Amino acid sequence: MADAVVTVFLEKLLKTLAEEGRYVTEFRDLFEKLQTELQLMQCFLMDSDRLKRKNQSIRKILADLRELIYESEDILADCQLQSRDGNQFSQGWLACFSPTKLHFKYQSGKRLKEIIEKITSIKQNISSLLGGPLLFQPEVTNAQEQIPRWSSQVYDHTQVVGLEADTQKIKDWIFEAAREGSQDILAIGVVGMGGLGKTTIAQKVFNEREIERHFDRRVWVSVSQTFTEEQIMRSMLNTLGEASAKDDANELLKKINQYLLGKRYLIVMDDVWSEDVVWWQRICQGLPKGNGSCIIITTRIEKVSRKMGVKEVRIHRPKFLNEDYSWLLFRKIAFAASDGNCIYPDLEDVGKEIVEKCKGLPLAIKAVGGMMLCKTPYYREWRRIANHFRDELIENDNSVMASLQLSYDELPSYLKSCFLSFSLYPEDCVITKEQLVHCWIGEGFVPLRSGRSSTDAGEDCFSGLTNRCLVEVVDKNYHGTISTCKMHDMVRDLVLKIAEEDAFYTQKSLNCRHVGISNNMDKGQLSENQKLRGLVSTTKTSEVNKIESSIAKKFSECRYLRVLDVSKSIFELPLSSLLYYIGSLQHLTYLSLSNTHPLIELPASLEKLSNLQILDVSYCQNLKILPHYLITFKKLKVLNVSHCGSLQCLPKGLGRLSNLEVLLGFRPARSDHGCRLGELRNLTQLRTLGLLLTHGDEVGDSEVNAMVNLQDLENLFISCFDSHGSDLTSKLDKLCPPQQLHELSLQFYPGKISPIWLNPIALPLLKYLSISFGNLANMHQNFRGDNSIVWKIEGLMLEALSDLELHWGMLQQVMPTLKIVNVSWCPELVSFPIEDAGFRGGVWTKEERRT
Template sequence: MADGVVSVFVEKLVNALADQGRVIFEFQEQFERMKTQLQFMQSFLKDADRRKRKNETLCKVMDGLRELIYDAEDILAECEIRVQLRETEISKGGWSMPFSPSELPFRSRTGNRLEEINKRIGQIKEDMRSFLMPAINGGQISAPEEEQRWSSPVWDENQIVGLEEDAMKIKGWLFQANDYGLTTIGIVGMGGLGKTTAAQKVYNDRQVEDHFDRRMWVSVSQTFTEEEIMRSMLRNLGDVSMGDSPGELLRKIHQYLLGKSYLIVMDDVWSLENGWWTRLCNGLPKKNGSSIIITTRNEDIARKMGVVEARFHRPKFLTQEQSWSLFCKIAFPANRGECNYTGLEDVGREMVGKCGGLPLAIKAIGGIMRCKRPSLVEWKRIADNFSDELAAENNDSVVGASLQLSYDELPAHLKSCFLCFAVYPEDCTISKDQLIRWWFAEGFVPERNGRLAIESGEDCFTGLVNRCLVEAVDKSYSGKINTCKIHDLVRDLVIRIAKKEAFCTPEGVPSRRLSLKSSNCVKSRSISKLRALLSTTKTGETNILSSSIAKKFCECQYLRVLDVSRSVFETHLNEVFCLVGSLKHLRYLSLRHTHPIVHFPHSMEKLKNLRILDVSYCHNLRTLPPYITALEKLTILDVSNCGSLKYIPKGLGKLSNLQVLIGFRPSKSSCLDGCRFAELKSMTQLKILGLRITQGEEIGDNEMGTLSHLRQLQFLTIDCIDSYSNDLGMKLDRLSVPQQLHELSLKFFPGELSPTWLNPTSLPHLQYLSISSGNLAHMNSLFWGNERTVWKIESLMLESLSSLEEDWTRVSLAMPSVKLLSISWCPKLRSFPVEDFGFRGGMWRKLGPGFPVEALTD
């Protein structure tokens, strides 16, 4: 962690010093001295981060450096705030001297703090030199070699090895289940052996899906409660109601399943304490060939849950060839899982052999090598480090050694991103958007010239997925990950490191990052250093925040991230919001699904450093304050699904740094205080835009070319839900849409004929197309292209288009590059190969060599 913090801080410090107007001049000498020392020390850090685990003194030295870096970053942030205040005062005609007398105490205090920090950093530099003795070239430390990055698609988690026979055996047990009684199957084995993967393969099998009326996946984990298990089952059944007693929850489950065949997967069961399983099992219907699959590391638990010997499945270790096949699929995706590099196979097989056939260990090693140069020297270095980790006293398993090596080999910025997972509860499904926004707000995402912040955040997320440290849970029709999770053994690693690095710490210990799940101990802990407080609730759950807790976290002067989504406050929201306005360093504020927000108080105008504001699904929100147009640093604004929102305030076009704008509703010309469609022209950094348009008069005749000014725009959504204007379809047809679009989503399109600009000539780079709901009946003549011009679309979704009367054969000819396909509720779509796809669920179908196509039909 230390190297990540230092690298991020140095980069931000260099950027600040390059902008002479943003740092108080009198501190420039101290900042320059600090920058020089930290840049010098960067050469030590990668080696030190690994060696400190074996050297207690070096560990303490690095801990001291980490705390100094945090202190220095806070000082820099305070200096920037002071400059902002001074510039505001000058703009109002106030004090115009370089500083006001009131700043003297701050200047004296800050100067002394910087002097002390520089002195301590200098001493640490000398201590590290004596421990590590780096090579010195001409009196200077050579700059660390930048890791070469190899771009490749996100690894497909469906690429599994050695489970075909296992899946067939388990499916046989399920299909042979007696109509009377409950068939219980146990998948038992050590951690990392693939128990959950085997259960997932069966659970997602099309034949299994067709066989059962209901399916439920429940992650039991080590820290479950009986009520949480039942609520999870009900969420699987589409019921997210709150407030019922455990007895009522069980009665609901019984009613939902009565007369139905069902499959329940109880994943990762650790304990049967308090008799929870007996009560739950007794409350389940026992007919219609229903079954339960249990995954656990403890055979006794499975037996007590009713598994007989004939229904035990014990996953075997992968054979040598299966292990090598799995490794190659991960390490060489661009070569379709083939090792075509001279000399690398021997080294690779040596590492794979040490994994002992454990899939999780093999995936971890494969993920490391996927992101390295195909160099024999580099591979041998990794192999040697793997041997060292296996021999280390603190690694008691090959899985632990492989995961530790994965962490050690991460670039500095990815270490910071990875440690964020320590905040989330066990078996938590994690929003990718929340992660990326958090990383951006805390400065973990590296800033590079020409790269948008959200693009860099996506790269960081992909980097962790490619290294097999993060697993996909839910994907969009385009194959992009929406939610993710981490394996419990990966979580054990990340929690251990995060605790050691003081990134986030257990309850009762001062911490810089907390989950709202832990907020019940905020009152008893020192939170003066808190930087991030995030909601980690599941869908259907709510945070209940008392007045004292709400006030307490609003006192955290260095807070950068505040996500209180899905929260209910016991105190009046205005009282909380007034306090939030004092968080001068806040960069990310999420009020998603927080009720009942009606409006924002004036105090929040002080959040001048805010980069991200998410108020989506705040159904009672009526207005956004005019001062939002003065929050110049806003990069992401999400106001989607705010049904009561009257308008977006006029002047939003001033936010020229916006990269993401979701839920934008252009105002009619009669709304003098509202933002018109033409204001989008000045938002030249927009990459993602979500429009909600309900009337033709929301787009003026002179505003048709507005979107063509957005040269960075790649993702566009046009949502016409609740539209009632007869001319809206004609207005949308006249829009000028930018050619560089990668993804387009049309929802509730009001016209019967698709817009003229929806054709492969106007949108030559479009890769993902989604059309859902609305009146669409036919595609315009240009949609079909010609012999020389066809669509480059790779993913297509057509959903709930009851009037669409087109021939599927013609669609497939116009889109020869389609790899992912989702079709549902399109009854008039002619010539669709229903016999290949089936009516229920999903399956994979090949439309070309090596191209899997996910097809969903109804």
């Protein structure tokens, strides 16, 4: 990962030199010399991951280089702080000669010179190992590093190829058992090697519409290699109902039985490893019998399925994909932009050569297909990949691991850092895209090019990994955008291996630079590690992270911590005590305290965090006030205060945060003592805005057009939950959202008729519309547009609108580009189709709309 570390550092160095900070300028010659030395090595470093696996000497050299780069980055960060302190607090030019400043200048300059000498020596050692000098080739580097081929999701991950017969076989077994009326629980095993598609088959069965209708309850459990019986049962109850943190194993099993009693249920135990199945025998004995219920077990070990009660006649062993299916799956991914059609005749033969090396394993085919999707469609480039794949297979005969390693080697350097961040999370952990993107921005992994916002660029990085099929999709929102994800255990094995080699994260070393907070973490990684850059909550839904007081206070000693995410954590000391010391973390760029209910107010020490770019205090129900110093965080790009029920308003002057790109949970003040809606006019960089409106006086007559000139605003979410007074509806009717709005969500809208501005003339670029809850009964006549102007909406969600009368025919007429429809609990809709091949999502007839 040396190329990733160097690239991130050079990105920061170039940006900082351009800003002309005083202390940075004083070291300009040294930093520029360091920049030149690193640029000379960049072309070599792009291939370093492959070379270091073959050469122990190169591996040691790159490890030394990585440490020097991290130290250089720390010096650069300190220079920025010193420059800012000097500008803000110095009393004239004499302040430059204070003992602390002089000491800093002397020590930093001396160390920079030493680092440059060592890096120069490293460059010479690399040259001698490679048998020639390193040459600087900026055009080659920049062309591939700066511009991703696809910056949005291209491949539809729901597609399944070649497994139709497998899923049909299992469905036949299920329906056959139901017809026979067996009083036993049907046990089905899906057994095979890693990467063969066992989980995909089980998911396909689990999500089939006829299976959904057949069973009253469906439960999916991902069984990690380090699971406990209690974790399994809590995972089941997350789907079925609630469990108390105090419940023991017997109480948990009793609740599971109560939720399933009298129901026909399907339970999937995915990826079971342990041959000791006593835990399963206890759970199984507590499950209600009869009613045609079914258990599906996926495992790599046949003995496991037998011990879990699967009979030979109900074991399904998926086969490798044949040549035709392998090529079809590869085409659907590699040529997703052309609907899976290979439109480049010269690439077909080399493409089939690559596919042949995957040996019919779906995971390997997806990995190489995703990699080729992101490559330019040139024969020379595809031939290079095919040759590298051949070399990998010589060293590693496992075609899945070889394809994954190749996919990692071919990642742009900035994506390698993003990819390794998955090493912090436990096996089978479901991760939100938001947390990942925020961590990447906070660490500086996200490259900024052509004026692109950091949040948009972070989304591009996420798409870069999903398009390469290195990340599995767990949940999508109503219009198909990925919201949560996880990692296949074989991909995670590779991530852990590389992360340990590069000291990014390891469970053993006390000197790694990133740690995931979990209940089984090595406490020494916090109490003894001064190199930390990122500390991230990795709480699973069925667990909580407990932070001991003796460990928590050590956070403040990690001077170069960039990312601190303690969301969903339980503290054994008051949270205010932990945050009391947080002001010493002056390099912190991302702070998440989300879902920490002890939080009542932010401490005064937080005011020192002038580098903060992302602050997330969402779901802090007891948070009552945000401090006024918040308006001094000039670098703040993301502020999330959504679902903070006790928070009345935000501080006056918030409009000064001109770099804000995302503002969620904004509740305008009802008086001049807080931030009014009119201050939004100054937030010209906003991409996403979440408004909470409950009273008419939150919107002044002169403020209704506060959003109209926010030309970058694409996503607007308006919630009127717990609204009061009829005057709010008239104020909402006068709002003026910007014309370029891309997505709109209305929740708990208090009016009976939709707003006047909800029409295709006022919102000509709107692609996604969601309306949920509230009193809406009819759409305003403007909603239809006119003969020449209709909606460009592609995704529509209508939810829990019990009074809404809407006819399907009219909707089709005014929304001719509609592709995705999701409707639930809308009993007055007329003629909506039950299933239409042209639509994805839930679409029901009037009779079924209450399910």
